[in-house]
Amino acid sequence: MDVVSPLKLVVNRSAHEINVSNSDTLLTVLRDNLGVKSVRKGCDSAQCGSCTVLLDGKSVKSCSVLALQTQAQSVITVDGLAEANRLGSLQSHFGAKHALQCGFCTPGMLLNASEYLVQNSDPDPARIRQQLRGNLCRCTGYQNIVRAISSAAKGDDYDESESLNLCTHPGRVEDSRLLRGEGTFTDDIELPGQLYAGFLRSEVAYAEIKKIDLSALKELVGVCAVFTEQDVLSDGLMPPTCSWQITDVSGEPMRSKSRPLLSSKKVKYVGQPMAMIVATSRKVAQQALKKIKVHYSESRPVIDLNSALK
Numbered sequence: 001m002d003v004v005s006p007l008k009l010v011v012n013r014s015a016h017e018i019n020v021s022n023s024d025t026l027l028t029v030l031r032d033n034l035g036v037k038s039v040r041k042g043c044d045s046a047q048c049g050s051c052t053v054l055l056d057g058k059s060v061k062s063c064s065v066l067a068l069q070t071q072a073q074s075v076i077t078v079d080g081l082a083e084a085n086r087l088g089s090l091q092s093h094f095g096a097k098h099a100l101q102c103g104f105c106t107p108g109m110l111l112n113a114s115e116y117l118v119q120n121s122d123p124d125p126a127r128i129r130q131q132l133r134g135n136l137c138r139c140t141g142y143q144n145i146v147r148a149i150s151s152a153a154k155g156d157d158y159d160e161s162e163s164l165n166l167c168t169h170p171g172r173v174e175d176s177r178l179l180r181g182e183g184t185f186t187d188d189i190e191l192p193g194q195l196y197a198g199f200l201r202s203e204v205a206y207a208e209i210k211k212i213d214l215s216a217l218k219e220l221v222g223v224c225a226v227f228t229e230q231d232v233l234s235d236g237l238m239p240p241t242c243s244w245q246i247t248d249v250s251g252e253p254m255r256s257k258s259r260p261l262l263s264s265k266k267v268k269y270v271g272q273p274m275a276m277i278v279a280t281s282r283k284v285a286q287q288a289l290k291k292i293k294v295h296y297s298e299s300r301p302v303i304d305l306n307s308a309l310k
């Protein structure tokens with residue numbers, strides 16, 4: 001049962017006192033209660049590192065910390081790294097070395113790297129990679145991130161104005177904004193009357209789905225709609241096709257089937273979507289997802305090439 005308690009928290013050197021639920025994570029409180037959108041919600045399951053913040057100087061994944069565990073502690077987000085409205089040194093090195101593309105992972109990377117720099121003055125790429133092992137980036141390939149942190153560790157001088165001058169340096173105009181965590185991503189958009197979707201995802205790698213039990217949702221106020229594979233099919237929505245067709249050496253198509261939008265019979269990977277909830281708030285959507293019971297019959301997952309070819 002949710003119990004509401006007061007929480008005192010210092011965020012980027014400003015004190016806050018708010019009421020939070022015992023199930024709220026630090027990530028939820030920062031984004032939804034305090035409006036600190038630079039803390040990104042990627043996986044919400046401690047895997048991607050995009051929600052990294054410094055908690056009393058230590059990097060933590062804020063999606064895996066309960067807000068009430070942080071009572072009276074100090075949180076630094078990427079907003080707290082800039083100095084007097086200028087990019088901090090590490091941010092400037094990220095810009096100079098092109099260590100960002102979409103910028104989604106960048107706040108988490110910067111905060112984790114800043115912890116590294118406080119504890120290590122050496123620019124050892126192997127140790128930097130070790131430090132960043134919990135922070136995933138879909139865009140950069142990591143090389144430039146490691147270069148940027150090495151260069152910051154060496155104390156190389158960097159002039160921010162140079163990185164932002166397109167005539168003398170191939171920097172991008174959006175870099176300064178993204179390095180401050182000011183990019184706007186889909187999950188940051190708030191519109192009047194907006195509804196929120198939540199996806200029920202498989203927790204197992206390979207299984208038959210025996211039953212998706214939605215009965216507990218009836219008691220929950222704020223759930224507007226629930227969609228499963230049957231709803232998608234009865235609406236005539238077809239699974240999306242692969243964007244390009246892969247063929248084998250003889251020219252035969254190698255992928256004839258695309259994945260269903262929502263799966264009700266079988267799941268083939270952890271995270272495969274099985275149902276979608278639409279609710280009046282993120283919180284209700286999350287509560288609803290927790291109430292759905294899925295009965296699986298698990299099989300051994302296919303994890304090597306030879307098994308996959310059978």
Ligand code: FES
Nearest residue numbers: 042043044049063
């Ligand atoms: S959102 Fe916290 S680790 Fe991915």
Ligand code: FES
Nearest residue numbers: 101105137138139
């Ligand atoms: S820059 Fe896009 S995810 Fe890292």
